[in-house]
Amino acid sequence: MRPWSALRAAVVLVYLFMLGPILITAAVSFNESNRSQFPPRGFSLQWWQRALAPEWLDPLWFSLKLGSLTAVISTAAALPLAFALTRYRFKGREAMVALTLGPLMLPALVTGVGLLQLFQYAGLREHIGFTALLVGHVVICLPFAVRTVGISLHTLPPNVELAAASLGASRWRTLRHVVFPLTKSGIIAGAVFAFVHSFTDVNLSLFLVRPGEVPITVKILGFLEFGFAPTLAAVSVITLLLPLALVAIVEKVSGLGDFIYGERARV
Amino acid sequence: MALLLVFFVVPNALLLSTSFLKSEAQQLTGELTLENYAFLFGKPLYQWAFVRTFVVGACVGVLTVLLGYPLAYFLVRTRSPWKGLLIALSLAPLLASVVVRTYGWYIILNRFGVANDLLLGLGLIGERIAFMPSTGAIIIGLTHALLPYTVLTIMGSLNGINPNLEQAAMSLGASRTRTFLHVVLPLSLPGIAGGFILAFSIAISAYATPAILGGPATQVMATAIYGFMTQLLDWSIGAALAVILILSSFLLLYAAARLGARQAAL
Secondary structure, eight states: OHHHHHHHHHHHHHHHHHHHHHHHHHHHTTOSSSSOOSSOOSOOOHHHHHHTSHHHHHHHHHHHHHHHHHHHHHHHHHHHHHHHHHHOOOTTHHHHHHHHHHHHHSOHHHHHHHHHHHHHHTTOGGGTTHHHHHHHHHHHHHHHHHHHHHHHHHTSOHHHHHHHHHTTOOHHHHIIIIIHHHTHHHHHHHHHHHHHHHHHOOTTGGGSOBTTBOOHHHHHHHHGGGOOOHHHHHHHHHHHHHHHHHHHHHHHHTOOHHHHHHHHHTO | OHHHIIIIIHHHHHHHHHTTEEEETTEEEEEEOSHHHHHHHHOHHHHHHHHHHHHHHHHHHHHHHHHHHHHHHHHHHOOOTTHHHHHHHHHGGGGSOHHHHHHHHHHHHSTTSHHHHHHHHTTSOSSOOOOOSSHHHHHHHHHHHHHHHHHHHHHHHHHTSOHHHHHHHHHTTOOHHHHIIIIIHHHTHHHHHHHHHHHHHHHHTOOHHHHHHOOGGGOOHHHHHHIIIIISOOHHHHHHHHHHHHHHHHHHHHHHHHHHHHHHHO
């Protein structure tokens, strides 16, 4: 069993590498001094107090709004798309798959640049900000939603629908009372992935912000130019805890794990 | 669908066309030109940015596989009652934005940071070292950021291997190490290649990590694009750079698809 213990030791080191920086960030936010001392000296909540000021709460709120709306819209758009792609064979299906998953293949940074140009040239300059960000986020989050909903539709035997139809249920009734309830956890998972992807995005958002309409990630990035500030450590921890709490709750209520596995197994 | 067409295809088409237009005094003109590309490929500053981008991408790909493989193998094969929690723990970093995760490395690597304090405290160095801005710091930060993706990809391929094959090899007298090297490792090669390419292609388009852990002397393509688009306001050159970035990541994905096809054919 020697190799297995060696593997164990390696795994511990990898976990340390993965989680160490995050834990250090959290620890540093409780520092008493204005330096990134680790282990922290003293204990103080002053940086947390500053992190909870409007300067940081506003972009945080902005990101929450953006993420929730993105999740709702991309999931709503993903439902018919995923249904069409998994249930029907039609002309142009391949092109549709490519188009749907395209934003996953292309760097989000490039999509951001392109959208900036589009809004500028189309005379929609004043919509750069929330509207442009929402559009961009829906585009890059849609593939996640389509895939996740698609997986749950895949695992649903088509016979169920046929059975409902043969018992005289209309198409809409079948969707409403059979397909929808059975794929509910997939739909919720898709919305969660879309939210998390939107909430953590920086590559696309970078190009589409305007003063006062800035997601928290871009705000943090801009602030980093001034160097280290423990306030930023506290803000970072908050932005980590929010999606973590969301995922933990949803995992408890309807389950997420299968979709992460399923989704990634298809990459 | 129409939404995707308007807000995904059109912007990219626009990008492609602007990259061939001449721009004068920060204004686009109607004149067709290849100058933007010639400019980028001619200047040593950008030649180095290209080279650095790909070196970073390749290093990050290799490192994520080296670190991710043992973890993925452990997570797939362990019989620990904590398995579910351990898997969740290895994916949890994905819930934090790259900005936040890179910030952790900033705290560790900056001149007055944790690493310097530690090394000074241990008496290993006499004075503070500048670990960043540097290409090495960018590689470390991106490896950290992209490791969960590689772990997931490798886990996917390890999960597809029938455990009976390993038992068969061992029952025929092969040692655990031999079984791993001759049975498991070859069968998981597609996962390794997939993880490598996934990390590589995300790494070359990453902006936040190079922006935080690098500096003006360690430009990569993504930071150069940002500079052209928002500071220098030369959109046609910015667009040309973006097109080069798209082509690079397509080439990578194409290579991945070819590799995958060959694996399937074998």
